[in-house]
Amino acid sequence: QGLEQLNCLPSEIGCAFRLVLRGEGLAMQVMQQDIPDALLPYKEKLTPRFFEVRSKVLDFVNNVVNPALPTWKTQHQELLKTVDHPTKCPEPPVLKDLRKEAKARGIMNLFLPEVSQLSVLEYSPIAEILGMNGAANLAMNCSAPDTGNMEVIERFGTPEQKRQWLEPLLNGEIRSAFAMTEPGVASSDATNISTRIDRDGDDYVINGHKWWISGAIRPECKVFVLLGKTNFSGPLHQQQTMILVPRDAPGVNIIRPLAVFGEEHDHAEIIFDNVRVPKGNLILGEGRGFEIAQGRLGPGRIHHCMRSIGQAELALAAMVDRAHRRKAFGRVLAEKDGIRTAIAEARIEITKCRQLCYLAAVMADEYGFKAAQTYVAMIKVAAPRSALKIIDDAIQVHGAHGVSQDCGLPGMWTNMRTLRVADGPDTVHMMTIAKNEIAKGGSKIGRRVSGTNSNVERYGKFSHVDGGALYIKGSPQSKL
Numbered sequence: 400q401g402l403e404q405l406n407c408l409p410s411e412i413g414c415a416f417r418l419v420l421r422g423e424g425l426a427m428q429v430m431q432q433d434i435p436d437a438l439l440p441y442k443e444k445l446t447p448r449f450f451e452v453r454s455k456v457l458d459f460v461n462n463v464v465n466p467a468l469p470t471w472k473t474q475h476q477e478l479l480k481t482v483d484h485p486t487k488c489p490e491p492p493v494l495k496d497l498r499k500e501a502k503a504r505g506i507m508n509l510f511l512p513e514v515s516q517l518s519v520l521e522y523s524p525i526a527e528i529l530g531m532n533g534a535a536n537l538a539m540n541c542s543a544p545d546t547g548n549m550e551v552i553e554r555f556g557t558p559e560q561k562r563q564w565l566e567p568l569l570n571g572e573i574r575s576a577f578a579m580t581e582p583g584v585a586s587s588d589a590t591n592i593s594t595r596i597d598r599d600g601d602d603y604v605i606n607g608h609k610w611w612i613s614g615a616i617r618p619e620c621k622v623f624v625l626l627g628k629t630n631f632s633g634p635l636h637q638q639q640t641m642i643l644v645p646r647d648a649p650g651v652n653i654i655r656p657l658a659v660f661g662e663e664h665d666h667a668e669i670i671f672d673n674v675r676v677p678k679g680n681l682i683l684g685e686g687r688g689f690e691i692a693q694g695r696l697g698p699g700r701i702h703h704c705m706r707s708i709g710q711a712e713l714a715l716a717a718m719v720d721r722a723h724r725r726k727a728f729g730r731v732l733a734e735k736d737g738i739r740t741a742i743a744e745a746r747i748e749i750t751k752c753r754q755l756c757y758l759a760a761v762m763a764d765e766y767g768f769k770a771a772q773t774y775v776a777m778i779k780v781a782a783p784r785s786a787l788k789i790i791d792d793a794i795q796v797h798g799a800h801g802v803s804q805d806c807g808l809p810g811m812w813t814n815m816r817t818l819r820v821a822d823g824p825d826t827v828h829m830m831t832i833a834k835n836e837i838a839k840g841g842s843k844i845g846r847r848v849s850g851t852n853s854n855v856e857r858y859g860k861f862s863h864v865d866g867g868a869l870y871i872k873g874s875p876q877s878k879l
Contacts, residue, residue: 449521497538520760530709574619594627615667639688650674697768704782711786718793748785776828
């Protein structure tokens with residue numbers, strides 16, 4: 400009842416509610432108590448703590464969060480009547496109860512290894528579960544951008560910064576935003592960031608223009624982790640600085656919510672006009688922002704990707720369900736070769752991406768995120784791209800219904816397409832992968848497979864090109 404009103408909910412929560420109504424919450428292997436097949440190659444790396452935490456999470460999702468979703472929907476719809484724009488809608492009171500229960504069960508803030516006592520690999524399948532249930536993700540306080548911000552303050556913050564901001568963030572009492580992207584420069588290259596952070600006595604004065612600052616409009620957001628520059632000269636990667644900026648500081652002007660494919664979301668465009676904050680708000684020190692940012696993005700990208708895989712599982716479940724319930728040209732869709740091909744391709748892509756994500760996680764656990772950089776870049780491209788294709792195929796199977804407000808797929812598609820730009824667009828990650836591959840240089844086996852035309856050297860008609868470097872063996876500049 401009331402399915403037509405689910406468009407009032409955030410898309411990932413609405414989709415979870417639909418699954419509960421259809422009795423599908425336990426249908427997928429990732430939601431079963433038994434270890435999923437995909438984790439079997441890594442079984443020796445899984446500790447008793449992992450099995451304990453995963454069991455608690457599954458019980459919480461199935462027996463606490465899912466039964467609360469109808470109440471969540473009702474409260475959300477009532478709260479919408481109290482604001483002039485949906486992005487300003489407060490969190491429903493039931494979320495506070497769910498957080499309290501999650502805390503009592505010891506499963507809040509599992510993204511932090513210091514709290515969860517889990518490796519990156521062990522948290523990955525839990526992140527997939529949370530990607531399938533946005534309400535649980537919020538209740539367990541594992542939502543971006545707060546996760547990355549809490550990691551920054553936990554790792555690099557002063558005791559006072561932790562007391563003032565980290566403690567209420569960990570308790571779910573406030574939310575936060577990460578202020579990096581700027582409209583006037585290509586912000587996927589962090590060295591371009593141009594917001595000024597100028598020292599003035601015991602304060603810093605901030606002047607800049609940011610946009611796509613996710614979560615900044617919601618009333619629960621109380622602080623920004625802002626990336627700017629304290630120095631516009633010197634070493635390129637030592638100019639950036641991170642600083643904490645209270646959302647209510649004078650000079651912080653949220654000028655509009657930004658629309659994603661025409662629908663306004665909680666992504667803010669913000670002017671920082673002579674915003675003054677005390678020097679104690681500086682994180683780690685001047686010129687350390689780029690270093691902090693790289694440490695912040697590594698874990699978050701893996702978490703994003705595993706949540707993407709959870710979304711892909713939901714889309715596949717929707718595709719299979721629709722195929723069983725719809726008939727065209729005399730047969731149910733599940734009997735048609737084209738539909739079966741789409742379903743098979745989806746399962747293959749999900750399985751490949753999940754394994755690549757686990758590989759990136761293991762590399763991070765064993766050697767650190769710097770060594771895992773290429774694998775993290777691979778999965779940041781592969782997982783959202785595959786999930787987007789699966790969601791798109793699911794929309795095709797649903798026909799017109801698949802783009803309507805009665806279906807959870809449109810919101811999932813919008814979020815997933817956005818993720819292919821968030822935390823760096825695909826092209827930037829492709830550059831990282833290619834750069835590391837090209838740095839390996841040529842090889843004898845590569846040359847053997849590539850082959851050469853011996854007549855080029857024999858007749859010497861190209862010896863004048865690049866000094867013979869590419870064609871003449873033995874020449875001073877030869878690359879052969």
